[in-house]
Amino acid sequence: MADTIAQHKNEKRKKQVKRIWFVFWVMAVVTAIEVLLGIYRPESLTIHKLWNMSLLNWIFVGLTVVKAYYITWAFMHMEDEHTGFRRTITWTITFYVCYIMFVFLVEGDYLYEVMHNDIMIWDF
Numbered sequence: 001m002a003d004t005i006a007q008h009k010n011e012k013r014k015k016q017v018k019r020i021w022f023v024f025w026v027m028a029v030v031t032a033i034e035v036l037l038g039i040y041r042p043e044s045l046t047i048h049k050l051w052n053m054s055l056l057n058w059i060f061v062g063l064t065v066v067k068a069y070y071i072t073w074a075f076m077h078m079e080d081e082h083t084g085f086r087r088t089i090t091w092t093i094t095f096y097v098c099y100i101m102f103v104f105l106v107e108g109d110y111l112y113e114v115m116h117n118d119i120m121i122w123d124f
Helices: 002-040 043-047 055-075 083-116
Strands: none
Touching: 002 055, 043 055, 055 083
16 A cells, blocks of 8 residues: 555656656747847848837747746646636736736837937937
């Protein structure tokens, strides 16, 4: 009987370790994509604009939202919760991150345009 309990714990531990490594590799791949796009900055993604932001910025926003959702899903153990609770937590965080990223990017672009195109004279 002790062997059965020990064997069950060992199998459970193996599943947990496998899950941790899976989460690690998913996050590493998404981060590597972000870093490579940030280093190389493909010109085709920086020239074209969508809603006054480059496509590269939108890709960063999307990858950030994916990472935020996956962190919530994996590390807060949302896959084990009831559907309503799971949606309440993850959708709230996802929409909040999208909103904050949108505001930062739009306001940052506005300040950049004001400072570099001399729309307004700054007398400090």
